[in-house]
Amino acid sequence: MPVEVNTEKSIVITQTINLPKRSKFKDFLSILMVNKAAMVGAMIILFYIFIGLFAPLLAPYNPYEIILEDKLLPPSIDHWMGTDDKGRDILSRILYGSRLSMGVGFAAVAFGSFFGIIFGLVAGYYGKWVDSLIMRMMDVMLAFPGILLALAIISALGPGLMNVTIAVGAFSVPLFARIVRGSTLEVKRLEYIDAIRSLGANDFTIIFKHILPNILSPIIVQGTLRLATAILSAAGLSFLGLGAQPPSPEWGTMLSNGRDFLFSAPYIAIFPGLAISILVLGFNIFGDGLRDAFDPRMKK
Amino acid sequence: MMMFIFRRLIQTIPVVIGVTFVVFFIMQLVPGDPAVLLAGEGASKETVNAIREQLGLNRPLLVQYFDYLLNVFQGDFGTSLKNSQPVLDEIMVRLPITMELAFFSIIITIVLGMAAGIISAVKPYSLTDTSVMLVALLGISLPSFWFGLMMMYFFSVKLQILPVAGWDSILHVILPALTLGAGGAAIVARMTRSSMLEVIRQDYIRTARAKGLREHVIIYKHALRNALIPVITVVGLQFGALLGGTVLVESIFAINGLGRMIVDAIRMRDLPVVQGGVLAASLIFVIVNLFVDVFYRFFNKRIELN
Amino acid sequence: MSEKNSPILEVKGLKTHFFTKHGVSKAVDGIDFTLRKGETLGIVGESGCGKSITSLSILRLIPSPPGKIAGGQVLYKGKDLVTLSEDEMRKIRGNEISMIFQEPMTSLNPVIPVGEQIAEALRLHQGMRKKEAWIKAVEMLRLVGIPSPEKRAKQEPFQLSGGMRQRVMIAMALACTPEVLIADEPTTALDVTIQAQILELIKDLQKKIGMGVIMITHDLGVVSETCDKVAVMYAGNIIEHAPTEKIFTNPKHPYTQGLLNSLPKIHEDQEELQTIEGSVPSPYNLPAGCRFASRCPHQKPLCHLQKPDLIEQNDGVKVRCWMYTDEWTKHTEKEGAVK
Numbered sequence: 018m019p020v021e022v023n024t025e026k027s028i029v030i031t032q033t034i035n036l037p038k039r040s041k042f043k044d045f046l047s048i049l050m051v052n053k054a055a056m057v058g059a060m061i062i063l064f065y066i067f068i069g070l071f072a073p074l075l076a077p078y079n080p081y082e083i084i085l086e087d088k089l090l091p092p093s094i095d096h097w098m099g100t101d102d103k104g105r106d107i108l109s110r111i112l113y114g115s116r117l118s119m120g121v122g123f124a125a126v127a128f129g130s131f132f133g134i135i136f137g138l139v140a141g142y143y144g145k146w147v148d149s150l151i152m153r154m155m156d157v158m159l160a161f162p163g164i165l166l167a168l169a170i171i172s173a174l175g176p177g178l179m180n181v182t183i184a185v186g187a188f189s190v191p192l193f194a195r196i197v198r199g200s201t202l203e204v205k206r207l208e209y210i211d212a213i214r215s216l217g218a219n220d221f222t223i224i225f226k227h228i229l230p231n232i233l234s235p236i237i238v239q240g241t242l243r244l245a246t247a248i249l250s251a252a253g254l255s256f257l258g259l260g261a262q263p264p265s266p267e268w269g270t271m272l273s274n275g276r277d278f279l280f281s282a283p284y285i286a287i288f289p290g291l292a293i294s295i296l297v298l299g300f301n302i303f304g305d306g307l308r309d310a311f312d313p314r315m316k317k
Numbered sequence: 318m319m320m321f322i323f324r325r326l327i328q329t330i331p332v333v334i335g336v337t338f339v340v341f342f343i344m345q346l347v348p349g350d351p352a353v354l355l356a357g358e359g360a361s362k363e364t365v366n367a368i369r370e371q372l373g374l375n376r377p378l379l380v381q382y383f384d385y386l387l388n389v390f391q392g393d394f395g396t397s398l399k400n401s402q403p404v405l406d407e408i409m410v411r412l413p414i415t416m417e418l419a420f421f422s423i424i425i426t427i428v429l430g431m432a433a434g435i436i437s438a439v440k441p442y443s444l445t446d447t448s449v450m451l452v453a454l455l456g457i458s459l460p461s462f463w464f465g466l467m468m469m470y471f472f473s474v475k476l477q478i479l480p481v482a483g484w485d486s487i488l489h490v491i492l493p494a495l496t497l498g499a500g501g502a503a504i505v506a507r508m509t510r511s512s513m514l515e516v517i518r519q520d521y522i523r524t525a526r527a528k529g530l531r532e533h534v535i536i537y538k539h540a541l542r543n544a545l546i547p548v549i550t551v552v553g554l555q556f557g558a559l560l561g562g563t564v565l566v567e568s569i570f571a572i573n574g575l576g577r578m579i580v581d582a583i584r585m586r587d588l589p590v591v592q593g594g595v596l597a598a599s600l601i602f603v604i605v606n607l608f609v610d611v612f613y614r615f616f617n618k619r620i621e622l623n
Numbered sequence: 624m625s626e627k628n629s630p631i632l633e634v635k636g637l638k639t640h641f642f643t644k645h646g647v648s649k650a651v652d653g654i655d656f657t658l659r660k661g662e663t664l665g666i667v668g669e670s671g672c673g674k675s676i677t678s679l680s681i682l683r684l685i686p687s688p689p690g691k692i693a694g695g696q697v698l699y700k701g702k703d704l705v706t707l708s709e710d711e712m713r714k715i716r717g718n719e720i721s722m723i724f725q726e727p728m729t730s731l732n733p734v735i736p737v738g739e740q741i742a743e744a745l746r747l748h749q750g751m752r753k754k755e756a757w758i759k760a761v762e763m764l765r766l767v768g769i770p771s772p773e774k775r776a777k778q779e780p781f782q783l784s785g786g787m788r789q790r791v792m793i794a795m796a797l798a799c800t801p802e803v804l805i806a807d808e809p810t811t812a813l814d815v816t817i818q819a820q821i822l823e824l825i826k827d828l829q830k831k832i833g834m835g836v837i838m839i840t841h842d843l844g845v846v847s848e849t850c851d852k853v854a855v856m857y858a859g860n861i862i863e864h865a866p867t868e869k870i871f872t873n874p875k876h877p878y879t880q881g882l883l884n885s886l887p888k889i890h891e892d893q894e895e896l897q898t899i900e901g902s903v904p905s906p907y908n909l910p911a912g913c914r915f916a917s918r919c920p921h922q923k924p925l926c927h928l929q930k931p932d933l934i935e936q937n938d939g940v941k942v943r944c945w946m947y948t949d950e951w952t953k954h955t956e957k958e959g960a961v962k
Contacts, residue, residue, distance in 0.1 A: 157335030162602040163561015165579075165595050166339075172583040172591045173346040249460050253565055256462050257580055272463060276569075279466060280474050290463030298458035305454075520729040526684055527724075528744045528795065529716030542734045616734075 055306020061299025069115035076109035080266045089282045099284045101274065103264075107285065110266035111292050117267045118296065121182050122248040128186030129247075130240055133193025138224050140194065141201025152198065155191035164188070164250050171259045178251075178267065181260040185250045189243050196239050200232035234311040241304035245297045252293050268293050322611055329603055336599045337389055341382050344592055394596065395589030397582075404593035407578060412597065414484060415563050415574035418497065421490050422559055425498030426505055427552060431545070433502070434509025438544075439536060441514060449506065456503025462565045465496035469569065484572050493570045497562050501555040508551045512544040519543075546616060553609030557602050631802050631835050632658040632681070632720075637695035637705075639673075639680045641906075642688070648906040650676045652859035654695070655933065658803065663829065663836040665850030665867070667843065667882075671903060672856040674839045678805045681837075682722055683712050699803075718748035721796035725808035727788035731780040737791045738764070738776025741798050748799045763794035767824060786817035790824065797828055804829070805837045810845060822849055843886060847871060855879050858904055858914040861933060865940035875942040877919045913945065921946060 068075060078096075084104035092099040098107035140151040158166060167184035174180040204210065205228070213227060254260040255269030263270055268289040275286030350365075369375050373384065388394070394404040433453065437446040469492060472479040479492055516522065517540055525539045563576035571577075575594055582590035634656050641648040651673040658664050666674045679685050681697050683704065697704040699720065704712065716722075724730045732740060741760035745751045751759065757776070764772035767790040780788055789809060796804060806825060810818035826849060829836050838849055846853055846867065853870045855863040855878065863876040874880045881899040901918035904910055910917070916926035926945055933943040945951050 153331060153335065156332050157339060159557075160332050160336050160603050160606075161339075161561075161595070161599050162557035163559070164564065165561050165598055168564065168579060168583065169340060169343045169591065169595045170346070172588065173343050175348070245458070252460055253462055256460075256565065257568060257583075259583060269460075269462075272460075272466070276466060279470055283470055286463070286466055286470075290460060290467070293463065294455075294459045297460075298454065301454060301458050520724060520726055521732040523684065524724060524730045524792070524795075525732065527682060527716055527722045528747075529713040529718055530743065530747065531713065534743075539732050539735070543732070546734075 052306040052309060054302050055310070058299045058301070058303030058306060061295060062303060065115050065119060065296050065299070068112050069119050072109075072112040072116060076106075076112045078106035078109045080105060080110040080113045081264055089278065089285075091282070092284055098288045099282065101271070101285045102278060102282075105264075107271075107288055110271060111268070111288060114266045114268045114271065114289065114292065115296075117178065117261060117265065118248050118252065118293070121178060121185070121251045122244050124182045125186040125247045125251065126189060126240055126243050128182065129189025129243065130193045130236065133190040134197050134229075134236065136190065136194040137197025137199075138201055138228065141198040142205060142220070142224055142228065148198070151194065155194045158188065158191040161188070164253065167250060167254060168259070171254060176259045176262060178255075178261045178265070181251050181254050184254070185247050188250075189247065192243065193236070193239060196235050197232060200235055201228055204228050204231050238304060238308045238311060241300055241307055245300035245304065248293065248300070249297055318615070321614055325607060325610055329607055332603055333600065334386070336603070337386050337596065338382065340592055340596050340599075341385050342378075344588055345378065347588065389596065394593035397590050398587045399585055399590075404590050407590065408575065408593060408597050411573060411575045411578050414572060415560075415567070415576060418490070418493055418563060418566070418572065418574060419556070419559055421494035422498035423501070423552070423556060425494055426501035426555055426559070429498070430502035430505025431509050431548070433506035434548075435513060435536070435541070437506070437510040438513030438517065446510075450510070453503040453506045456499050456506075459500075461496055461500055461562055462569055464499065465492065465566055465569045468492050468496060489570075489572075493566050493572060496569075497559055497566045500562070501552075501559055504555060505548060505551060509544065509548050512547050513540060516540045516544040546613070549609060549613045549616070553606055553613075556605050556609075560598050560602055628659045628661070630657045630659050631699065632837075633696075633698040634677075634681070635696045635698065637677065637680060637697060638693040639676050639685055639690060640693040641690045646907045649859055649909055650690075650906050651680060652909070654856075654859075654861055656854050656861065656864065658835040658837060660802075660835055661829070661833050662852065663826075663838055663850045665838045665840065665846040665853040666856055667840060667846055667853055668856035669841055669903065671906070673859045673906075674856050675807055677856075678722065678807050678837060678839055681805065682716055682720060683707075683709075684716075684722075714748070717744045717796070717801075718799045719801050720803040720805065721799070721801040722805040722807065723789070723792045723796045723809050725811050727785055727792055727812065728780075730792060731788055733780055736777050736779055737783070741776075741791070741795045744795060744798050759798065760794075763798050764791070766797075766828070767791070767794045768820075769794075785813055786820065789813060789817075789821055793821070793824060793828070797832065800832050801834055803835045803837065805839070807839045808841070809838075811840070811842070818845075825849070843871075843882065855882070858909065859906060860914065860943060861941075862915065862943045863941065864933065865942075869938070869940055873940075875936070875940060875947060876915075876944050877921055877946075878915050881918075913943075923951075925950065 082105060084100075087096075087100050087104035088102050090096055090100040090104075096106050096108065098111065100106055101110070136151050136155065140148040161169070166188045167181075170184040170187060171180055174183070210223065210227065213223060218227075251260060252267070252269035252272070255267045256273045258270075258273060261267035261270050263274065271289040272286055272293075275282075275289065278285050373381060376384075392405055394408065396403055397407065433449050437449045440446055472492060479488055484490075522535060522540060525535045530539070560576075563574055564580055565576070566572070567574045567577035568580055575598060579591055579594040579598075582588070582594065634654055637651055637654040638649070639651040641650055654673075654677055656664060656666075666677065668674050676685065676690075680692055681704065683692070685692065692705050695705065699715070704715070707715075731737065738757060738760045741763055742751075742753075742756040745756040745759050746753065749756075761772045761776050764776055769775050769787055769790055775783065775787075780791070783791065793809075804825070809825070810821050813821065822845065825836065836849075838845065840846060850867050852864070852866050854861045855870070855876065857878050863870065863874070863879045865875075870879060871883065874883055878899070881897075884897045885899065887896055899918055904914055904917075910927065912925075912927040912929055913919070913931055916922045919926065923945070931943050931945045931948065933941050934948065935941045936947060
């Protein structure tokens with residue numbers, strides 16, 4: 018990443034900044050492909066996106082339809098994952114649930130990363146009191162253990178998947194802010210930032226055109242790993258009854274429902290949990306693979 | 318060293334104030350007029366106004382906040398809307414239980430995590446290493462509430478060797494502590510492994526070998542001491558995730574701790590209890606972080622002479 | 624042969640190869656030398672020639688995948704170190720054969736007091752009790768010239784300067800009075816002023832203890848100061864092996880000549896520094912013939928076909944070059960005849 022800069026020739030500067038991008042991407046892609054585990058992770062994620070998108074076509078039954086005669090059926094050929102206490106086909110509900118989990122996950126991370134990146138960039142770039150102020154605020158948010166911050170927000174806003182998204186997104190903000198700030202500080206120290214500034218670029222351009230593209234890799238890695246946690250947290254909040262409400266086929270809600278039937282019909286709880294676990298596993302494996310691919314030590 | 322402790326203590330103050338601020342203002346997000354909510358359905362306008370006067374809800378928010386802050390410092394965390402008892406009393410009853418659970422869980426996190434990490438690091442890329450890391454990957458991916466339920470199903474229902482719920486004997490601790498501690502153990506295992514691998518590559522380990530020291534001395538005396546330094550901070554952070562996780566685990570295993578108190582209060586819209594509970598948990602976490610930082614500093618005096 | 628000059632370490636045909644996904648790296652590919660009591664042997668060469676790997680091989684410190692001692696013997700007191708069990712090898716390391724490394728900043732454990740790092744070797748190899756070992760450790764610090772050794776022994780490496788840390792390394796290595804000291808670029812990472820002090824120290828202690836020293840370096844200046852004999856390494860082989868003055872006054876191998884030519888000369892007016900054209904062959908892909916041939920100003924077809932052996936000349940100098948063999952004169956005659 019360190020770029021040799023000859024400050025006397027501005028043409029050299031722009032060229033040397035643009036060049037590394039393309040070969041870096043190819044480089045990175047080839048390392049990623051070699052990491053088979055990362056490919057597995059990507060496959061899993063794509064699979065879930067697929068079933069979520071095409072749920073209406075793939076689901077054998079209506080996930081909301083209550084057929085009381087068919088209640089609590091164990092897995093069979095008619096119902097691959099059995100039915101729940103209201104006769105609803107579990108497989109269909111799992112397929113539809115993918116939309117909800119993926120949706121909440123991506124929305125929460127998008128929300129959290131958006132604010133987190135902005136806070137991090139501003140704190141890292143301007144430094145001094147701006148930095149102290151922003152990072153103190155982030156420290157406060159991080160002082161809340163685990164999902165308690167999200168819980169507090171939900172308790173105020175009320176249950177519902179939308180509020181869960183906001184709550185989970187909120188508690189991602191400080192994590193992104195910290196990482197982005199750190200990377201910004203590193204990049205800021207590179208000489209070429211001074212060079213560009215001496216050519217008259219304004220702060221906005223510097224931050225968004227020059228610093229941001231160079232710190233994307235840790236953001237992407239963190240984003241992927243946060244997706245894993247966000248989905249877990251959202252499911253957890255739904256499990257507590259604070260997220261998607263029944264009859265929504267959200268996996269956490271299904272688990273909570275299945276809890277009452279753990280002894281008689283354990284499959285009601287097993288399958289949603291399995292669904293969550295595999296998806297989160299996919300994100301974690303992929304995130305790990307990404308991190309290895311971006312790690313400069315891996316490049317020969 | 319004392320200077321550091323002092324400075325660190327000073328640093329916690331704005332954070333604590335910030336936490337109370339956030340907790341207070343989040344509660345303000347509740348839609349609707351609190352006085353109306355308190356007064357109940359069909360209350361008359363006078364009753365509502367009277368309540369508003371009585372609770373000082375007509376004053377500017379900032380004033381209400383300072384009032385709240387002062388109360389907190391005096392130990393008044395508000396009153397429960399459901400049973401009109403001081404929230405702090407309820408917290409004091411529940412807190413020891415949660416602390417016990419947290420204690421056992423963190424032991425599992427540390428012991429299991431470090432052991433797994435060391436075993437993996439000593440034989441990198443071997444079958445042992447890959448399997449342990451695979452299990453660790455599962456550990457961070459499985460939802461704790463599901464894991465807890467599954468364990469409950471197997472051990473309490475099918476095998477009948479552990480009790481389902483409650484908190485009376487040491488047997489009651491096993492499943493909840495395992496559920497709560499497993500996720501952290503997985504993270505600590507991964508961190509310990511990568512830290513050990515990093516350390517084992519260092520020149521001073523090569524020097525230790527060149528001196529003819531035995532392998533276990535090299536691992537436990539020379540490598541581990543260095544490798545564990547970054548792991549300490551991870552453990553500290555994990556304690557936070559653990560405290561947050563009590564919310565789920567206590568609900569599953571029907572344990573009367575702080576976490577369950579908060580969840581039940583949210584369901585019953587008993588906001589002062591939620592507020593008080595979240596505040597209490599956060600304060601504990603802040604204190605724990607302080608200890609971890611001091612502990613870390615004690616072992617890493619190199620930072621001093623940077 | 625007097626007792627003073629009896630050989631204590633004999634390396635015969637040592638080969639250390641690395642088996643990686645890129646192929647096999649023949650880092651050390653057939654090394655022979657003998658170290659005598661009280662003698663200092665220098666091993667010189669540029670980075671990558673295999674000199675450090677040679678020293679690590681002697682102590683069997685090569686990381687075992689991917690590296691492996693693929694052949695040869697290392698005879699110490701009649702025992703072949705290559706075939707010794709790991710347990711027996713450990714008894715030799717730090718005790719009878721010691722090593723000091725290039726980077727004193729990173730070669731000492733940052734969280735353990737330096738006195739303890741010396742004492743643990745004493746407790747292990749000499750069976751000393753804690754108190755005894757500590758006292759001896761402090762003594763060693765005094766011996767290597769560290770002021771206030773009692774205080775320093777309790778300190779951690781970050782509290783000492785680079786020069787002091789290297790002294791600690793030396794103290795650690797010599798605590799058990801080894802027969803052989805391997806010094807791998809001991810002064811490269813130090814200031815020039817400290818370099819001289821450290822080299823003096825090693826020489827002094829060598830005289831006191833009577834050990835053999837293998838001095839590994841790329842710095843010809845260090846060689847001239849400290850070594851009795853020199854082995855010049857190139858691409859995993861020794862290409863010239865001679866007493867120090869002979870190397871400097873009459874270098875035989877073209878590579879050695881090139882090395883000496885590239886040193887800046889104070890008394891001459893130089894426009895450019897002389898370099899040797901070309902680059903070292905990759906250890907993954909070594910040529911069949913002489914490994915220096917492609918860069919050699921005297922290269923002939925013969926050189927590319929077959930690798931010359933290390934042959935002792937009349938004046939005791941060993942050199943690995945076709946120019947000093949009978950085949951050479953035959954070859955050049957042939958050429959002359961063709962022309």
